[in-house]
Amino acid sequence: MRHMSASQIARLVGVDPAARPYYRALADAVRALIMDGQLPVRVRMPAERHLAETLKVSRTTVTSAYDLLRERGYLESRQGSGSWTALPDPATTADNPWLSTDGDGLTQLQCAAPPAPTHLRAAMLEAVEDLPRYGMGNGYDPMGLPVLRERIAARYTARGLATRPEQIVVTTGSQHAIQLVTGLLVGTGDPVLVESPTYPHAIDAARLRGARIVPVGISHEGWQSDLVVGAMRQSGARLAYLMPDFQNPTGALMDDATRAAVVGAARRTDTVLLVDETWSELALDEVPATSPMAAFDTDSRVISVGSASKLWWGGLRIGWVRATAALARRLAVFRSSVDIASPVMEQLVVARLFDLLEETRAERRRTLRASRDALVSELREHLPEWTFTVPRGGGTLWVRLDRGGSTPLAEAAAYHGVRLAPGPWFGLEGTLEGYLRLPYTAPPPVLADAVGRIRAARDHGPAGAARPPDSLIAMV
Incomplete structure (x- = not known):
């Protein structure tokens, strides 16, 4: 179907005439139809005048609804040619949930x-004292400052996962880390497994690579290993993105038995596991002891991502990747297409904060x-x-x-x-x-x-x- 008449749209939307504001209710109804697949993408919508006459509302009302749909990315228009249904590009729509301003009073x-x-100020002051001796260089280190990589590696080792500094790449936040890994390892059409629900930026990173996204459902109770394993096997997933530590958004914590089972299945299906540990340090109650997922890895297929944003502060914009030394070097070379290095000052601050981790x-x-x-x-x-x-x-x-x-x-x-x-x-x-x-x-x-x-x-x-x-x- 390439065109929808005004009477067809009116029958599908079924908006209550008493809804206020009506234009927003109309826009919401059209959006819901597109999202549910009842109104296909790239279908020409009726002219504003015709739809207004059919709905018995003012043309201004329909114009406002169309404007709102265009603003949200669900409608595309060309002067003289009409309007077509669309799906929004998450990178550009006005209701994009990842672009920020805190100045709206909400x-x-x-x-x-x-x-x-409270410890951030002291760490910053100490980092300022450290900065002059780094100022003699050019400030570019694609792997990250050795002092910070040593702290990160030591923390992994303390958690039971022996790690050397050369296995660490410092990034500009965890999202940067996810994009680097997916950019290096995922190609167009590759199946990428994600939890559902999951961290939205991971979905965006896979979409940017043109990947085929394979969701596997989880709940508050956590992961059912047979479902995860089955999804990896049936999809032939090139990469699987998992957040086993207080998963965002469910808060679930994966137990060690499930971690071992998933890593073992990934070995059999030749799937790379990208494990997001952003929340791993933030247990609020007594919880069963768990090991880093990479502790169950025997063939270097678990890549771990961490961040300073939740334990310390998002404004520092420091994250990291733990991988093999060879893959860490490849990631450092690959990042030159995005940036050259993370800020020196922020790295020094986070290095100091690691000394105040507990x-x-x-x-x-x-x-x-x-x-x-x-x-x-x-x-x-x-x-x-x-x-x-x-x-x-x-x-x-x-x-x-x-x-x-x-x-x-x-x-x-x-x-x-x-x-x-x-x-x-x-x-x-x-x-x-x-x-x-x-x-x-x-x-x-x-x-x-x-x-x-x-x-x-x-x-x-x-x-x-x-x-x-x-x-x-x-x-x-």
Whole structure:
């Protein structure tokens, strides 16, 4: 089908004439049809005038709905030729969840990132003292400063995984690390296995390489090894991206038996495992001891990614890759197509922070546990119909809604002063609409206020609330 008539669109959308604002309800309905596959991509939409006449609304209303769909990337138009349905490019759409501004006055609950710890200032001052002796060089080290690589390697060794500094590549954040690995190892059409739900940037990295994404479902209870193994075997996955430590967004923790089983299966299917350990240092309760996933690796197919953003501070923009020494050198050469090296000052700060790792972990446990418990309490009091499992670490709740979808809820919540991360951000198109990710990285009073606003958004929609400012939204 190449064209949809006004009567066909009107029958499909089924918008309540009393919906307010009507143009937004119309745009949401068309978007939902596209996401559900009921309205194919590249189908020509009826002219605004014809659809307005059929729906018995003003042409301005339909024009506003079309404008909103174009803004979100679900409609493309050419003057004199009409408008066609489309799927948004995640890198350019106005509702892109990974571009940021905090200046819109809204509570930023779409972002699971804690503020800087108290030890950051001291580490920065010490790093300033260290800086002059590095200033004699050119500042470019694609592998990363030796002092930081030594600290990272020592931490892996302390966790039971013997590691040499030459196995470490320092990157500009964990997303940079993921992009480097996928860029080097994944080609067009290669199957890449991801958890569902999962960290959205990993999906983006695979899409940028033209990979075929293979989802495998997980829950609060974690991974079913037979499903993961079956998905790897049946898809012939070139690479599998996993987050076994307080998975984002579910908070699940993979036990050692499952880690060993998955690594063993990867060996049999010749799959490379890209293991994201960004949250690994943030256990909030007593949990069973687990080993790094690479500890079960016998043929160098587990690549580990870490970051300073959750334990310390996202503004440092320092991450790392642990791989074989040979692969680490290949990654360092490959990164020249993206950048030359990570900032020296930030590397020195993180090196100093590694000396304060246990103090920072204790501080994070105290503050995140208080925030987690406050958020849980507020949700159980004000939104008891919503269900979730309380994670024993990490920074997010994965909440199942009792009714409606999380995308319209997030839009309504913005009118009430809160930015939210709806479930579809964490999966493939059209999935996870019944879920919402809520981080507990903000202080308890902020979370208490936010839950009240979310309750108002759920019960009343955007009615009576101010229109949110237009902005780009960050999500990590």
